[in-house]
Amino acid sequence: MTDNVKPWIFTASCVSTLGTVDVVxxxxxxxxxxxxxxxxxxxxxxxxxxxxxxxxxxxQGFNVDEFNLEFAPRAEKFAMQWQLTEPNHRTRVAIMVSKYDHCLNDLLYRYRTGQLNIEVPLIISNHPDLENLARWHDIPYYHLPITPESKLEQEQKMVSLLDDYDVELVVLARYMQVLSPWLCDQLEGRAINIHHSLLPGFKGARPYHQAWEKGVKMVGATAHYINNDLDEGPIIAQGIQEVGHAQYPEELVAKGQDIERITLFNAVKHHIEKRVFLSGGRTIVLSH
Incomplete structure (x- = not known):
């Protein structure tokens, strides 16, 4: 096989039955x-x-329409749903962020260096703090402040922007706002969130400080698809690291942020490489 030909990606799902691998x-x-x-x-x-x-x-040649036409009758008896992704398809990703910049910085670095095969056409934030970072990357930055009175209007603007920029995936890179059920429905299956994973579930402000006060022994992060259950959507990737009594709250925060950015990167990479499938309320991640 010639090394300069990039691979296509074929993904499919169907009811479990004999012959599914063979037909493909x-x-x-x-x-x-x-x-x-x-x-x-x-x-x-x-x-x-x-x-x-x-x-x-x-x-000798490859045509997507011809592939679909020829494969369709073979897949029909399995009721198989399939998708083809062309080589080097750059997924259009909108990043939503508040004030913490560690996940945003990491995603933009990996985007800039080619570690993530994506385009970032816009960044949306409820605060103005990170606009200079967006400008440095020459990415449009939309400041949409959220109040109880403006929440619905601003979320409608978000959806309009996502449509205008043909966004395929939304990444909540520490966007510190609870999305409305309406917006969750709009983004179902195409929005990834990251949050800390600490046991017990320390909620509210300064969770790492709360964890330190209880003598926490590990910190972690979870990346998941959003849904109407707060921080309980289908999980794509998780990370964890042991800590001990010698780490103080500030060190726990730093370790936690490292895990958050790496876990979010892994989740985004799995998604854009078409490795994630939804099976009811859980995910199947076909990765090595």
Whole structure:
């Protein structure tokens, strides 16, 4: 196989039944597409099958419409839903942030250096503090302050902006506002949030300080899709690190922020690489 040909990504799901892998791989072979990587999972809890394939197309030529037309009758008897993602597709990502900049900085660095194959057409914030950072990256920054009276109007502006910029994914990089049920419905399946994971569940202001007072022994973070249950959406990635009595609150905050940015990066990467599938209220992440 030629090394300069980038792989396409094929993802699909269907009811668990005999022949699901065969119908895909047999078609790939007959069409002359070389399978580089194949990951699959049969979810016994939901009786759903999930598959992700990276493949190099037939060197004689490749046409998406032709692929779909030829594969459709084979997939029909499995009621299989599938998607093709072209090489180097750059997912259009809107970042929402408040005042903490660690997750935003990390995402923009990985965007700038090519570690994340994304475009960031805009940043939305309820505070003006990080506008200079956005300007340095030449990214439009929209300051939409939130009050109880303006919340609905501002959220409607957000959705309008996301439509105007053709946004595919929204990342809440420590956006410290509770989204309304209406906005959660608008963003279902295409918005990722990050928050600290501390046990017991320290809520409200200064959670790391609360944890320190209880002698916390580990800090962590969870990245998940948003839904109408606050911080309880389907989980994509998690991170954790042990700490001890020698760490004071400020050190816990720093360690926690490190885990938050790495966990959020992993979740975004999984999503844009089409590795995440929803199976009811949980996620299937087809990763190594």
């Amino acid at each position: 791989t047999r078609y790939m072979a007959q069409a002359g597409h070389y399978v580089e990587e194949i990951l699959s999972f049969d979810d016994k809890a939901s009786s759903r099958f999930f598959i992700r394939i990276e493949f190099r197309p037939n060197p």
